Amino acid sequence: MTPEISLSAGALSKSYVVQNIRTQALSDVSLTLHPGELSLISGPSGCGKSTLLSLMSGLSRPDQGWVHALGVDLGRLDDAKRDAFRLAHCGFVFQGFNLFPALNALEQVQIVLDYQGVPHSQAQRGAARALEMVGLGHRRHLRPAELSGGEKQRVAIARAIVKRPRLLFADEPTSALDSTNGAAVTDLLREIAHRSSAIVVCVSHDPRLIARADRVLEMEDGRLRHDRRGRSGLSFKEISP
Amino acid sequence: MAVALARKTLLHEWRRFLPAVMSVGFSGVLIIVQGALLLGIVGTNALPVTQSSADLWIGFPGTQSADLGRSIDAGVSAELLVDPRVVRVEPFLMGTGDWRGPRGGGISVTLLGIDTRPDGLGLAKALSPGTRALLEEPATVLVDAGDRDKLATAVGEAAEINGQRVRVVGTTNDMRAMGGVNVVASLATVRAIDKSLAAADNVTYYLVGLRSPEAATTVRNRFSQHENRTRFEVWTAADLAERSVRYWLLESGAGVGFIFATIVALLVGILITSQTLMAAVAASTPQYATLRAIGVSFPKLRRIVVEQAGWVGAVGLAFGLAGSLFAALLARLNGIPFALGPGIMVLSGGLVLAVALLAGLLALRRLRHADPAALLR
Ligand SMILES: Nc1ncnc2c1ncn2[C@@H]1O[C@H](COP(=O)(O)OP(=O)(O)O)[C@@H](O)[C@H]1O
Ligand SMILES: [Mg+2]
Numbered sequence: 122m123t124p125e126i127s128l129s130a131g132a133l134s135k136s137y138v139v140q141n142i143r144t145q146a147l148s149d150v151s152l153t154l155h156p157g158e159l160s161l162i163s164g165p166s167g168c169g170k171s172t173l174l175s176l177m178s179g180l181s182r183p184d185q186g187w188v189h190a191l192g193v194d195l196g197r198l199d200d201a202k203r204d205a206f207r208l209a210h211c212g213f214v215f216q217g218f219n220l221f222p223a224l225n226a227l228e229q230v231q232i233v234l235d236y237q238g239v240p241h242s243q244a245q246r247g248a249a250r251a252l253e254m255v256g257l258g259h260r261r262h263l264r265p266a267e268l269s270g271g272e273k274q275r276v277a278i279a280r281a282i283v284k285r286p287r288l289l290f291a292d293e294p295t296s297a298l299d300s301t302n303g304a305a306v307t308d309l310l311r312e313i314a315h316r317s318s319a320i321v322v323c324v325s326h327d328p329r330l331i332a333r334a335d336r337v338l339e340m341e342d343g344r345l346r347h348d349r350r351g352r353s354g355l356s357f358k359e360i361s362p
Numbered sequence: 363m364a365v366a367l368a369r370k371t372l373l374h375e376w377r378r379f380l381p382a383v384m385s386v387g388f389s390g391v392l393i394i395v396q397g398a399l400l401l402g403i404v405g406t407n408a409l410p411v412t413q414s415s416a417d418l419w420i421g422f423p424g425t426q427s428a429d430l431g432r433s434i435d436a437g438v439s440a441e442l443l444v445d446p447r448v449v450r451v452e453p454f455l456m457g458t459g460d461w462r463g464p465r466g467g468g469i470s471v472t473l474l475g476i477d478t479r480p481d482g483l484g485l486a487k488a489l490s491p492g493t494r495a496l497l498e499e500p501a502t503v504l505v506d507a508g509d510r511d512k513l514a515t516a517v518g519e520a521a522e523i524n525g526q527r528v529r530v531v532g533t534t535n536d537m538r539a540m541g542g543v544n545v546v547a548s549l550a551t552v553r554a555i556d557k558s559l560a561a562a563d564n565v566t567y568y569l570v571g572l573r574s575p576e577a578a579t580t581v582r583n584r585f586s587q588h589e590n591r592t593r594f595e596v597w598t599a600a601d602l603a604e605r606s607v608r609y610w611l612l613e614s615g616a617g618v619g620f621i622f623a624t625i626v627a628l629l630v631g632i633l634i635t636s637q638t639l640m641a642a643v644a645a646s647t648p649q650y651a652t653l654r655a656i657g658v659s660f661p662k663l664r665r666i667v668v669e670q671a672g673w674v675g676a677v678g679l680a681f682g683l684a685g686s687l688f689a690a691l692l693a694r695l696n697g698i699p700f701a702l703g704p705g706i707m708v709l710s711g712g713l714v715l716a717v718a719l720l721a722g723l724l725a726l727r728r729l730r731h732a733d734p735a736a737l738l739r
Contacts, residue, residue, distance in 0.1 A: 171738040171739055172738070174738055175735050175738045178655075180655060180734050180735045180738065181735040201659070204654075204657045204658075204659050205657065206657070207655065207656060207657035208656065208657025208658065208659075209657070211655075211656060211657065212656065213652065213655045213656060213734075213737075215648075215652065215655075215737045215738070217648055217737070219648040219649050219651070219652040219737070220649065221367065221370075221371065221646070221649050222371075222374060222375070223367070223370040223371040223373070223374030223375065224365065224367065224370060228365045228370070231365050232364070232365045232367060232653075233656060235364035235365055236653070236656075236657075236658045236662065241364065244364075264374075281656075284656075292737070292738050
């Protein structure tokens, strides 16, 4: 594993002050994530998982510590450069699906490529392919109101992967879904990690997902407690080159 | 073509945007209708000018509005004719009288005295040559079709002005004045009725026809030399008409009223439109934040909102113009002066689009809530 294609963080700390009360959301967290595997950050609600994701993806800045993503020190980038970095490399899946009510599935996905400046016909083909990958090729003309929750999250995943990001972040992607759909979405994220050799980080407090991850990082009280390989970590080693 | 997010959202959620479109449209209608009515009403004071085909008007120095003319020296006529570019000069009289019709009604009227020759310049646009010829008979007058009720006199009937008997022989078109009544007669008839104009060398205006109308400004400048300034003043027809309208806009206070009402219409438009756009932005905050997360820059999100504001403005303006044309039709059917010119339409169009864009800029503040880190909780 060359250091350039990893996502590492060192000694990350972050606190929030609300009405003069300081909450230490994250304390001295260090970790390195690798491409081609689904890393799951788990832990009880409020333990700092989302905060960690936000720092690692460059959406916010740490109080202390550093983040190196794909060989770039995110702390050295100004806001515009971080926007550009995310536009080039990062995909996101959130708990809420956050789809535009007016757009059909294809357009939801295509708009990402539009903003990257990809020509129209190419963007349309890319979006169609991403929808095929999440198994929604046949539903591409439906709007969010006509899709089920699981389907909406799969559109959101297609939107996240359409630009073939090297970093894919998912925050509680299954918590608005029933267990069948939740399992399907997790399997999909793992499959994406294996097939695209992207760094895929998923945050969840749902213990049912642990068995499906290649690597599980457990957090508690703003600190990293355990870092272990899940069962499927073995199969990952077989698949990955 | 890229996915038209702004337009698709507008179409999909048209109910949400409808109040903004309506308020923009109503602001437009309000401004246009008010402005057109005001210009129409005030413009009636310039009717003697706008309905005549003279290139230049010669009148009392310092006259502020066409309807406020005073007598000038009749010798001017000969001086004007010396210029080879001048092809004709004819007197135009403006007097006053007290009208009594067969079915009552004492009402003051404005007497307009014109040269009755078939190719006369005075009120050429308001009279057909045939009607004009009717005035050659002494003691005959024309009234505007819209004023017949006010004067309580039908065509063919007799009436009295200042105790002198006259007969209504026909009607004029578009000579209806607001707040006054225009009665048209020959020069001789007016002199007979209004004693203050009785002397043959008493003339309110000279109307000048030029060989080529383009020469109007040059000829005016020639006769506006210093030594003439105390005897008469020369205006192009457009100058005098504009001067009359401007005078009454300021004098009557109606202009101030219009500006005030326009400001109110604009403020209400901005308020409703910005509220609507803000609500639309608020409803899409998580979606916008998601775009921010994947690296779409803030200015690009701004473009979406501004584009929506632009569409709201454009559609609202289209409704506003349609409404104004309908109002113009109603005004026309009811003989109400309604000056719906390109000027007022462009003005209100510009204002209304400015309203929409300003509202869009106000709504942009809500975009600050689209913080992608807030999606991670
Ligand atoms: N923007 C914020 N402002 C104030 N407090 C916050 C903010 N984000 C997170 N926190 C606090 O930081 C702690 C960690 O939150 P978070 O990272 O969202 O946990 P998790 O995702 O594991 O549930 C919590 O106590 C939370 O209340
Ligand atoms: Mg969370």
